[in-house]
Amino acid sequence: MINKKIDTVQQAVEGVTDNMTLMLGGFGLCGIPENAIAELVKLGVQNLTCISNNAGVDDFGLGLLLQQRQIKKMISSYVGENDEFERQMLSGELEVELTPQGTLAEKCRAAQAGFPAFYTPAGYGTEVAEGKESREFNGKMYILEKAYEADFAFVKAWKGDEAGNLIFKGTARNFNPCMCGAAKITVAEVEELVPVGELDPNHIHIPGIFVQRIFQGKNYEKRIEQRTVRTR
Amino acid sequence: MINKKIDTVQQAVEGVTDNMTLMLGGFGLCGIPENAIAELVKLGVQNLTCISNNAGVDDFGLGLLLQQRQIKKMISSYVGENDEFERQMLSGELEVELTPQGTLAEKCRAAQAGFPAFYTPAGYGTEVAEGKESREFNGKMYILEKAYEADFAFVKAWKGDEAGNLIFKGTARNFNPCMCGAAKITVAEVEELVPVGELDPNHIHIPGIFVQRIFQGKNYEKRIEQRTVRTR
């Protein structure tokens, strides 16, 4: 067993420097690498390019990095819940590349899987297709999308073991598995780090080969963005 | 819950006719849809094109369909354990398209996921690349491979529920998940069909949306191709 365990969140962000491209898992505030984000704020790295489906809210998730103006460019599919984001974007302080959600997921997965490019129908005939190759297959039009290139991927899982194997819970899975192994270094934080051998090999969502560092996260807030309930 | 359960193996192969293209899961004799194959032999359909990583052995797996001369063309990555296969191939009775294993898996997955084509490095500069587009990305050469088109996919899972959700066991998983939803109709046979709600939604490998029919298989032989053991 190749041991991927690190002991501190400081080790988790070791090597992250200005101008790097980071992938960050999560959908809205669900399944985000809370510990790593907090430490990136502390680290104070600048001019980051962040690939993440959303940009957090004003005071949580990637919103924390936006507040500190550490992000130069966001690559996301939806950024609608963040006033500071909108302000920075409209004022031109923040560069934004909006990408269809399925394309975003697959551009991560392509990087993970060694595919340089793929054809997808999403965005054909729209702004998203500008500057990209369009091509017909079987009578339908597609555009060519390329794999992302990133320096670090920060993901959050539910359980993990020291070999880096990961299991996700519910819809907190989302982009996290697609980002594992899609960057030069993948750092996973987990709610529960278990000894090797405790996870059923059939239930592992992401094998440890895609993960370079794993650590036990602390104090998960797991904030709910839209608390919707019904009455009994 | 949308119910996909069928009661008999006859219903499993309903609609399969001569000249169709079938996908069949399994690696060697591991994780093959034994029940469906046996019924296809009984059904006597002819001129099939079969997409399957291997071609079985002389008297088991796809070898049974080969014996009956029901297969016109095999699309596989490795066909080395089958004398009848070799005889039919060398005599020209059987058409064979050999495809790199990872490409085969991804051509299935592309069909499942709605990608018409993708670029892969496998086979560049070899016979496999003949007649295919080659292209450079980031200084490396790739070839364009297209998604398969198939009429039926027959897969084998360990457990499944009536909603068509599937869980695989060990290396019997192999090509089975990639083929689910990659053909017009996907038929899953399982060792254990459980009531809906028994499978943990986090552990499901293939959601029922990719499966049109599911049934409880019978009398699994699960033959071992190479029984290798050590002594105590």
Place this chain on the structure above:
Amino acid sequence: MLDKNGIAKRIAKEVKDGYYVNLGIGIPTLVANFVRDDIEVEFQSENGVLGMGPFPYQGEEDADIINAGKQTITTLPGASFFDSAMSFSMIRGQHVDLTILGAMEVAENGDIANWKIPGKMVKGMGGAMDLVASAENIIVAMMHTNKKGESKLLKKCSLPLTGVGCVKKIVTNLAVLEVTNKGFKLLERAPGITVEEIKKATEGTLIIEGEIPEMEIA
């Protein structure tokens, strides 16, 4: 004239037994409330769940179980969770039978715009571009006119497109329309709405053939 619930109710009639359905944010979300309970339907949410149930009871919310609108949800027996790549395999691979989403504008050739107002609102397309580029069966749920009273059923979209030639059917507060290669074909009127009123509220080519029945949304 229909309210939002009325639109959702009418669209619910398009949901057939055995359908996997993806509901967009807004009016489409309401459709789930009106689907007949004698048919089997499964709702897919693109953030990674199939088999969505109703909202949880107070105190039973789970931050790890949400829908694409970031709302806390529950799951029904037979549900499954999966990652974003697989979720869009379902969508792009046309395994989802029906997609219902909102729009700012629809053009008579089926083009749709619903993600961006240049210089004003730039929230992003989320999964909408994948959905409209892939789905065989797309129904748009929207008001017939915008807040200024201008038609949202146009000859040509003025806003940046989400997808081209993809919308098949539109249900508004005034009417049900089908997108044909000759323009919007009027299928049904909302209760109390005249063909004249629909004509006035429709900028794109409107095709009226024979008697136009009133919707049944009981």
Place this chain on the structure above:
Amino acid sequence: MLDKNGIAKRIAKEVKDGYYVNLGIGIPTLVANFVRDDIEVEFQSENGVLGMGPFPYQGEEDADIINAGKQTITTLPGASFFDSAMSFSMIRGQHVDLTILGAMEVAENGDIANWKIPGKMVKGMGGAMDLVASAENIIVAMMHTNKKGESKLLKKCSLPLTGVGCVKKIVTNLAVLEVTNKGFKLLERAPGITVEEIKKATEGTLIIEGEIPEMEIA
């Protein structure tokens, strides 16, 4: 001269701590037996397992747990199972650190042929084409000459290629060689084998610089 186990033993020295390794069928499979036990290595098999262990004890074979050679195997703590698409994500995505495979022919530019003898043997390439097209670090394990005594280290492959310019290192019964842009560079001699003998058995350009040490395979 080395036997098959000797070749495997020498290659085992190339396996470093923390490596994920894919072993081909034949001599490469033997390498697992000789890896130092004070380092951590995980073996990947392309049919869908990471963390392979030794063969099972008699009576403990599981038909559902095999390697790419279709042999019954066991798994070690920390192992995982996955589907074929993910397996080749590991390979194509260069997450596997070292690939060891057999060959019929290797050319001095790194081309490899190991899957087909036209008209004679057509078993298929299995995962070999994906492996050689993707891996950064490929070691070929083979006999220096074929059964007829002809060199397998050639100027140019005569058989259909498996991959182009991909082989980095070759370990044979006679020598260890590196593929450079000038040809096969002789690194080590097998015990008791002279440089002359290696020269004779090598059809491709052989580069000999300085004293060539004998392999250490203790």
